[in-house]
Amino acid sequence: MCHDFLFDATFWQDLSKLDQFAAEQVRKEGCPHCGARLHSARYPRKPRGVNRSVLGEQYECRFSYCCEKDGCRKRCTPPSVRFLGRKVYLGVVITLICALEQGLTPRRKAHLIDELDLWPQTFARWQQWWREHVPGTRHWQSLRARLLPGSGAEPLPDALLRQLTADDLAGRVSRFLQLMMPLTSASCSRSVRLDQFPQKM
Numbered sequence: 001m002c003h004d005f006l007f008d009a010t011f012w013q014d015l016s017k018l019d020q021f022a023a024e025q026v027r028k029e030g031c032p033h034c035g036a037r038l039h040s041a042r043y044p045r046k047p048r049g050v051n052r053s054v055l056g057e058q059y060e061c062r063f064s065y066c067c068e069k070d071g072c073r074k075r076c077t078p079p080s081v082r083f084l085g086r087k088v089y090l091g092v093v094i095t096l097i098c099a100l101e102q103g104l105t106p107r108r109k110a111h112l113i114d115e116l117d118l119w120p121q122t123f124a125r126w127q128q129w130w131r132e133h134v135p136g137t138r139h140w141q142s143l144r145a146r147l148l149p150g151s152g153a154e155p156l157p158d159a160l161l162r163q164l165t166a167d168d169l170a171g172r173v174s175r176f177l178q179l180m181m182p183l184t185s186a187s188c189s190r191s192v193r194l195d196q197f198p199q200k201m
């Protein structure tokens, strides 16, 4: 599999636009607890593994909101195709390297881990996350019933990534992360409609 798109600024910008689109939908609907207006309260982020010059400064924060109403003031962090919860590495990297794992020679894998500035322990934790945490979530169970009916215990992320169709691997990874969005936020379970995204990804 070719992962050259990791070094393509356009790929990363497109993901940013999707996040922006999702965040705007969440903002328009207001606080999920009381319906009051939401104010921007972005989280600063320092994603690792991909060069800042490729990512651009948009990757230095994650969209997040705070309810304006006294007595509520709750946080609402929209789901994201870029950030998987609080993980320091971007969702693309976490998905790709775990999916590639089975097809990689030990030498190639070591090279990629090095290239992404990744600790082997971190990599092991991600695998555990995909294999033990995600399959137990309600979101994944409903997704599996819809997209992979009758499938066994094939490991994630491979099982789903293989099933998706797009022009290239970059497109499949992007689609995969769109499907995984509900897992990326604990404070905002509101679903977003990316099928209304105005640009073709």
Ligand SMILES: [Zn+2]
Pocket (backbone or CB within 6 Å): 031, 032, 033, 034, 035, 036, 067, 068, 069, 072, 073, 074
């Ligand atoms: Zn509120």
